[in-house]
Amino acid sequence: MMTLYYAGPSPFARKVLVAAHELGLATQINPVAVSVSPVGVNPDVAAANPLGKIPTLVLANGEAIFDSRVIVDYFDSLTDRSLAPRSGAERWTVLTAQAQADGMADAALLARYEAALRPEPLRWSAWETGQMDKVVRGLTTFEAGALTAGDDLTIADIALGCALGYLDFRFAELDWRQTHPRLAAFYAELAKRSSWIATDQRS
Numbered sequence: 001m002m003t004l005y006y007a008g009p010s011p012f013a014r015k016v017l018v019a020a021h022e023l024g025l026a027t028q029i030n031p032v033a034v035s036v037s038p039v040g041v042n043p044d045v046a047a048a049n050p051l052g053k054i055p056t057l058v059l060a061n062g063e064a065i066f067d068s069r070v071i072v073d074y075f076d077s078l079t080d081r082s083l084a085p086r087s088g089a090e091r092w093t094v095l096t097a098q099a100q101a102d103g104m105a106d107a108a109l110l111a112r113y114e115a116a117l118r119p120e121p122l123r124w125s126a127w128e129t130g131q132m133d134k135v136v137r138g139l140t141t142f143e144a145g146a147l148t149a150g151d152d153l154t155i156a157d158i159a160l161g162c163a164l165g166y167l168d169f170r171f172a173e174l175d176w177r178q179t180h181p182r183l184a185a186f187y188a189e190l191a192k193r194s195s196w197i198a199t200d201q202r203s
């Protein structure tokens with residue numbers, strides 16, 4: 001059995017959990033919910049991962065695997081099915097799209113930390129705006145690009161869905177569906193999947 005340190009609202013943890021469901025590995029994972037922040041380290045997570053970040057996967061032999069992209073690659077190595085083409089030009093397209101979606105989630109998370117964690121007198125609105133501009137540019141290019149949520153689902157689709165779900169949760173006022181109809185349709189399709197429903201545990 002593998003242990004997965006996660007948090008319900010984390011887009012990166014959800015990506016890993018959705019991947020595990022899609023690859024048929026969910027029953028081999030014991031998810032352990034934790035609370036982490038840059039100013040509130042969890043000792044169990046830090047013992048496995050010096051960065052103190054989730055998701056962190058701990059294998060039966062005690063070895064830790066992180067971050068989310070490495071965990072997904074590890075899951076891919078355990079199954080015949082892969083969430084990214086194993087070779088060819090398409091591999092780099094999918095992995096770069098995953099990086100773009102993850103980067104949007106990273107930027108949104110940093111903006112959230114700025115607004116929720118940093119003491120008011122230390123906040124810098126230009127910095128927060130800069131992070132949200134990354135999110136908006138990412139939305140624009142995904143809206144204009146190729147989107148699938150069908151049987152050939154990739155890790156890029158999952159990462160994008162997790163970033164969008166995080167925007168719903170923390171930045172509902174952004175109302176991304178209003179200005180990105182193709183992304184809205186993509187997300188609605190993704191949300192029908194059993195892997196998506198099983199991992200909906202925002203809190």
Ligand SMILES: N[C@@H](CCC(=O)N[C@@H](CS)C(=O)NCC(=O)O)C(=O)O
Pocket residue numbers: 009010011012013036037038039051052053054055067068069102109
């Ligand atoms: N690049 C990492 C990002 C993970 C990440 O930023 N996780 C957040 C929660 S969503 C976290 O652990 N934050 C605590 C901290 O920054 O100390 C990944 O893909 O796993």
